[in-house]
Amino acid sequence: MFQVNLGFSRLPVKIGKVLVVIGLYPFLEINLSKLKQNIETLQKKCSQWMLKPVAVTKGFCADSKITDLLYDSGIQTFADSNISNLIKLIDRYGHKAQYQLIRLPMKEEIDVILENQIIPMVSQIEILNLFNQKAKQLHARSSVILAIETGDGREGFLPEELLNNIDQVVSFNDLTIVGIGTSLACLSGVLPQITTLEKLNSLRNQLRIFLHNPHLFISVGGTTFFSLWEEYSQPPPVGQIRCGEAFLFGSDISRKRNLNWLQQGAFHIEAEIVEIKSKLPDSTDRGFDAFGRACKISSENNYPRKRALVAVGLQDIDDTQLFFEDRNVTIIGATSNYLVLDCEESQHDYRIGDLVRFQAGYGTVLRAFLSPYIQKRYIE
Structure with missing residues (x-):
């Protein structure tokens, strides 16, 4: 107006x-009451869909007034593409929450990531090896999420590439692979399909056996993935959904639509x-x-x-x-x-x-x- x-x-x-x-x-102008309502609605929806929401904070530089709304609502995991934002969050909430680096890590960031118990997404065997070596030197285990390419042409192991190198991945004794993650509609506009989750679920089941980790989860991003839970009553099980656009704007820009269960503006x-x-x-x-x-x-x-x-x-x-x-x-x-x-x-x-x-x-x-x-x- x-x-x-x-x-x-x-x-x-x-x-x-x-x-x-x-x-x-x-x-x-930032309307905190609208954001609070969106966060609460998102929490309820994710609970119904048996999803754990991960709050992506890069879109607002992890501004403390907004992250406080998320933390106070019960959000337990924050994700960002900038380590400086994650450090700011750690300084504010300590290790009562978990923190994910969703931009592939640079070599010089590995020490900081390990020291602050940040969980990175990794797509290279070489980087996994470096995390394993550094973790051994520091006498600390490193938790990582394996990034998986599902069609957007951006970051991630190809599934067959990962399986072909699984012996090497299993040999990293100081690493804990906690999950596999993917992103869509970021670069190429590729939209998620139910087959996307089915393929991830199949890969996750194979990796659970190889890694002897029955708790390995799937993490998907971003807001565009909500369409699958809106459309299908029982999609394959997913642990996490990483989102920022949903609670910030109540929209799905990949489909040029507003989410009618959230507020805009x-x-x-x-x-x-x-x-x-x-x-x-x-x-x-x-x-x-x-x-x-x-x-x-x-x-x-x-x-x-x-x-x-x-x-x-x-x-x-x-x-x-x-x-x-x-x-x-x-x-x-x-x-x-x-x-x-x-x-x-x-x-x-x-x-x-x-x-x-x-x-x-x-x-x-x-x-x-x-x-x-x-x-x-x-x-x-």
């Missing part, structure tokens, strides 16, 4: 010896209009924009057209993951510092200093938490 600015509030900040006036905008970006003018872009000689993308201009629109420049850009947000309630306004695109709106068809009289408000999707929330230029505002 659009919202008109009712004043020009500013925050003075001292930088060195200079008093600088810094704007309160743009900001990211927990995140909004609010930013200020800093220019309103009618513009006629020059179309005589066109190259690429500042990010190397091909530039296009429609010849069907009647130019000049009214454009609004909003003081937020690609360093802060993803312009494809902003949703504006004024259907007569089009997002033209964004540069580092500006979001450009076409307001020609709008019935609203936008002016300098007006605030515009967008519902924020995953890409925007991710960048907003990473950006030091975006204020954070929490509402209960």
Whole structure:
């Protein structure tokens, strides 16, 4: 929805010896009550489906106000692709919870992973060997999840590759293989099928015998996998489902759908209009924009057209993951510092200093938490 600015509030900040006036905008609004409700609903659904939810925290930099909601609700396992976020979580909750590294580990991270009892996903025999060697040196066992490739073309052992090297895997005496894990709809848009779980279950049963571990579990990610439990009454047994999008946005972006049992709209970006003018872009000689993308201009629109420049850009947000309630306004695109709106068809009289408000999707929330230029505002 659009919202008109009712004043020009500013925050003075001292930088060195200079008093600088810094704007309160743009900001990211985080509705904690919606997130709490989604987390509680997710817990109930997973309990019905005999799934253990693993909270993926990378999309919001493991922000403590959100992770506290998860922890207080009874979430016992956190997953992230950045060790710094996992260390932050360990410092806050200690080892009352478990922590998974869901980005394949780099060699130089192995000591930190072992020292902090983080469970990594691993897809290379060489890395398994290094974990085994380091664990032996530290007189500590290392728990790992074997990443399995199921069609997305990203990380993971091919099942036949793993089975062909099973003797080597079994020989790693200082490793405990606690589970096998997979991810879909991350790179290639491949959606999970019931056959995906059937193949994982078959592989898990074989590995249980080879590894003498009847407790070996299956971990799937992400939110896209919920569709299988919605559609089938009894899918093959799975231990964990790793998700972030579900409780954050109540959506499944891989299928362009909202999950009707969860709430949407927990995140909004609010930013200020800093220019309103009618513009006629020059179309005589066109190259690429500042990010190397091909530039296009429609010849069907009647130019000049009214454009609004909003003081937020690609360093802060993803312009494809902003949703504006004024259907007569089009997002033209964004540069580092500006979001450009076409307001020609709008019935609203936008002016300098007006605030515009967008519902924020995953890409925007991710960048907003990473950006030091975006204020954070929490509402209960």
